[in-house]
Amino acid sequence: MSDENLAERIGGLVAMSSGDGRLDTLMRLTCGRALSLPPLPMEVDLIDGGAEHEPLVCTFTEQFATDVSGIGDNQRKLLAQALGDNVFRTVVMMFVADLVPRVWAGFEALGLRRHGNGGDIAWDHDSDPTDALLNGFLPAVARLRGLDPVTTEVVRLRGAAQHNCRLCKSRRETNALDAGGSEDLYGEIERYETSEKLTDAHKAALQYVDAMIWTPSQISPELATGVRKHFSEDQAFELTLDIMRNAANKIMVSLGVDAPLVTDGTELFSVDEDGQTVSASK
Structure with a gap:
């Protein structure tokens, strides 16, 4: 086992944001519903005043969670048009909303005690989730050699x-x-x-x-x-x-x-x- 605390790294990803708190909440609720699992904690409650592209993001998120291979070119085009330069960061947080509940469910089923899904969350609006995932968490997992x-x-x-x-x-x-x-x-x-x-x-x-x-x-x-x-x-x-x-x-x-x-x-x-x-x- 690596000495890196990977459960804490997962918690760090959960605390990050796409930059749009409403979208983060919608993606987490959508993934939880699609997976029949508890959604990740959410910082922002949904209130009136949603953006026009939110249904598009929810539809994309649901397909991402249930069968990503079913996402079509038109969906990609519309998402890119709606989110502009923030599309990749948003999809990274979509990935977190989709995969972390699966990991926690797997830990629970196997009786592991490294859930990392308890306690209060120190929300992180400064760190880049793309860097944290691609250059931090994923290489740390790859360094495991058990x-x-x-x-x-x-x-x-x-x-x-x-x-x-x-x-x-x-x-x-x-x-x-x-x-x-x-x-x-x-x-x-x-x-x-x-x-x-x-x-x-x-x-x-x-x-x-x-x-x-x-x-x-x-x-x-x-x-x-x-x-x-x-x-x-x-x-x-x-x-x-x-x-x-x-x-x-x-x-x-x-x-x-x-x-x-x-x-x-x-x-x-x-x-x-x-x-x-x-x-x-x-």
């Missing part, structure tokens, strides 16, 4: 397929390949329940990934028992945060900027000691 590289990659590829991230699906992590990963093995992910090549631990992890993505309010005791059977508490904590880290591809997919960097075959990459993604030659 899971073996193949499990980490199998989990990543399942999330890539479920969110239909073209870039993520086109990439292969070299440490996982060196540890025994292969296209034959990865080809089994789509039908992992009946696979004879994936281990029982892989299958338990993939069941958890699917639940976190599609039914986070319904993580069954049986599923949680399977995860705890194959993974230590620290590994289960890392697995949960890996699902969130991988799901950052939803930001790219929602904005239509997830095109692969290769036109044929796969792009090789590695995650360095700093948690940064480093491209490698094919």
Whole structure:
């Protein structure tokens, strides 16, 4: 386990803002309703005087939470027109509103005690959530090394397929390949329940990934028992945060900027000691 307090980092993301308190509240309420989970805490109550583009943002948020691959070009165009230069920051906070309730639900289901979802919130209007997420939280998660590289990659590829991230699906992590990963093995992910090549631990992890993505309010005791059977508490904590880290591809997919960097075959990459993604030659 890294000595970085990742639960506190999650709390820090929750305290940040898109710059529009009403939109933050609407996005959090929309995600909570879409996921059948308690929404994140909200600083601003909704009162009369909403902006004309708020229904558009709510519709975009709901699609982001339920199935990001269903967002169309017209939705992207309208969102960009409505929000202008603040569109990316808003989608980052949309991601926080969507993913943090899932993480807390996963922690609860697995009996972990690192929720980070209690107590008063010191609202942060000064920090940049884009920097905090992309340059702070996500690399910190990537620096965790409790899971073996193949499990980490199998989990990543399942999330890539479920969110239909073209870039993520086109990439292969070299440490996982060196540890025994292969296209034959990865080809089994789509039908992992009946696979004879994936281990029982892989299958338990993939069941958890699917639940976190599609039914986070319904993580069954049986599923949680399977995860705890194959993974230590620290590994289960890392697995949960890996699902969130991988799901950052939803930001790219929602904005239509997830095109692969290769036109044929796969792009090789590695995650360095700093948690940064480093491209490698094919």
